[in-house]
Amino acid sequence: MKVGLISDLHTDVTPLNKQLVPHLIEAVKAAKLDVLVIAGDLARHLVQLSETLNAFQLADLACEKLFVPGNHDIWAIETPDVTSEQKCSIISELCRECDFHPLMDVPLVKEKIGFCGTIGWYDYSFAPEDYDFSDAQYAEKELMGAVWNDKRYAKWADTDRAVARRFEAELETQIATIRDDVSRIIVVTHHVPFRECIRYRGELPWDFFRAFMGSKRLGEQCLQEPLVTHALFGHTHRALDMQIRSVRAISAPVGYLYEKPAMELQTYAAQCLACFNV
Numbered sequence: 001m002k003v004g005l006i007s008d009l010h011t012d013v014t015p016l017n018k019q020l021v022p023h024l025i026e027a028v029k030a031a032k033l034d035v036l037v038i039a040g041d042l043a044r045h046l047v048q049l050s051e052t053l054n055a056f057q058l059a060d061l062a063c064e065k066l067f068v069p070g071n072h073d074i075w076a077i078e079t080p081d082v083t084s085e086q087k088c089s090i091i092s093e094l095c096r097e098c099d100f101h102p103l104m105d106v107p108l109v110k111e112k113i114g115f116c117g118t119i120g121w122y123d124y125s126f127a128p129e130d131y132d133f134s135d136a137q138y139a140e141k142e143l144m145g146a147v148w149n150d151k152r153y154a155k156w157a158d159t160d161r162a163v164a165r166r167f168e169a170e171l172e173t174q175i176a177t178i179r180d181d182v183s184r185i186i187v188v189t190h191h192v193p194f195r196e197c198i199r200y201r202g203e204l205p206w207d208f209f210r211a212f213m214g215s216k217r218l219g220e221q222c223l224q225e226p227l228v229t230h231a232l233f234g235h236t237h238r239a240l241d242m243q244i245r246s247v248r249a250i251s252a253p254v255g256y257l258y259e260k261p262a263m264e265l266q267t268y269a270a271q272c273l274a275c276f277n278v
Contacts, residue, residue, distance in 0.1 A: 001034045001035065001110070001111055001277065001278050002032065002033050002034050002035075002276075002277050003033065003035045003036075003037065003186070003230075003275065003276055003277075003278060004028060004031055004033040004035070004036045004273050004274065005037045005039060005232050005250055005251075005252045005274045005275075006024060006036075006039070006252050006253075006254065006272060006274070007038060007041060007190070007233070007235070007251065007252060007253050007254070008040070008234045008237055008253035008254050008255055009024070009038070009041065009042050009043075009052060009254050010041055010042075010072065010254065010255070010256055011048055011051070011052050012043040012044060012045055014256065014257050014258055016257035016258075016265075017254065017256070020254060020268070020269055020272075021052060021055050022055070023265045023266045023268070023269035024269045024272065025055065025059045026266065026269070027266075027269045027270040027272075027273045028056075028059075028061060028273065029059070029061065031273060031275050032062075033061075033275065034063055034064065035063055035065075035066065035110065035115070036056075036064070036065050037066045037103075037115070038066070038067045038068075039068055039188055039189070039190055039232055039233055039234035039251075039252075040067075040068050040069050040070025040071070040072075040073060040119065040190030040234045040235070041069075041070030041071070041072045041073060041234055041235070042070075042072075042073055043072070043073070044073065044077060044153070045077070045078070046078060046087075046090060046091075046094070049073060049094065050094050050098070053067070053094055053098035054098050056098070057098040057099045057100075064101060064108065065100045065101065066101045066103045066108060066115055066188065067091075067095050067100045067101070068103050068104050068119055068188050069088060069091050069104065069119050069190065070119065070234055070235060071119070071150055071154060071190065071235070073087070073091060074087050074088055074091070074119065075149070075150075075153035076153060076155040077153050082155070083155045083157065084154055084156050085156065085157065088104070088119075092104065092105050103115060103116070103117030103118075104117055104118050104170075106174075107174040107175075107177060109181055109182055112182050112183045112184075113182060113183065113184055113185075113186065113278060114175075114178040114179075114181070114182035114184070114185040114186070114227070115185075115186050116171060116175050116178065116185055116186075116187050116188070117174070117187065117188035117189065118167040118168070118174075119167060119189065119190045119191065120167050120168070120171075120191035120192075120193070120214055120215065120218050120233075121164040121167055121191060121214075122164060122211065122212045122214055123160060123161040123164040123165070123215045123217070124138045124160070124161070125216040125217070126192070126195055126198055126211055126213045126214060126216065127208075127210070127211040128200055128207035128208070128210055128211070130202065130207070131204070131207065131208070133208065138208075138211045139159070143204065143205040143208045144204060144205045146205045146209070148209055148212050150212065164217070165217075168217050168218060168221060171187070171218070171221060172221060175221070175227075179225075179227060182227065183227075184227050184278065185227045185228045185229070186229065186230040186232060186278070187218075187221070187222050187228055187230070187231045187232070188233070189218055189233045190233060190234050190235050191213065191214035191215065191218065191233065191235050192213045192218075192236055192251075193214055193215075193216075193218035193219035193221075193222055193231050193249065194216075194219040194242075194244050194249055195216060195219075196242060196244055196249075197236060197238075197240050197242065197244075197249055198210050198213050198236065199236075199238060213235060213236065214233070214235065218231075219231070219244070219247075222247045223245055223246060223247060226246070228246075228247060229247065229248060229278070230247065230249075230250065230276075230278070231244075231247050231248070231250070232250050232251070233250075233251050234251060234252075234253055235251075235253075236253065237253045237255035237256070238251065238253065239251060239252055239253060239274070241274065248276075250274055250276070251274075252272060252273060252274035253272070254272050
């Protein structure tokens, strides 16, 4: 089985991000995938998110298409009273309408290979070790005049740590549901599961905001389950392919295209798409 991964398309950030979508679709076609995984952060507004999902649907791809939302996707900015929980439900419905499997809701089994997924969240367990900020300071998501935008737009009903635990529990339930029916499991999250995948610079406020990259429990779940061979994720805007003990950790982001890449967009899109065989 050939699997392709892409994340962090951010089609609402710059015109180049949006222009890249048809080239990504062509890269998916050329790769002749069996499964395409998009690991979150398509767009913060539902209209643009829906347009992006629909573009992949209209391409009539032969592969399965899986999606987990990212933190930008669940930003509750449409109306004053919408919550991130409600937006998750809307995104799941959009996935179904656009022939994407909403992996955050239910796992997928294809040819004895299981795919389980969640957005994941952060619990400050990836906070930098060289500083002594309190949990209360991290909860403010603000330092030296810089703000992590989840502070403004992520509207959950509970604390970051409680949200992280909820998504981790849902992932564990998915794994338990399919464990007896598969030969291996591929876990998909938006947030980062391993500290080894995070780049610290030894400077502020950069390192402070690494606390919002993910949670170590996501990685522990992957390592504790013998059937998990791959952890696919986004959020870092840094392409990675690392072996972390028993798990191959892969991220394949587009990121923010504030400047035109040095190569043609078609070539850049093909480079962004990470493909592997299982």
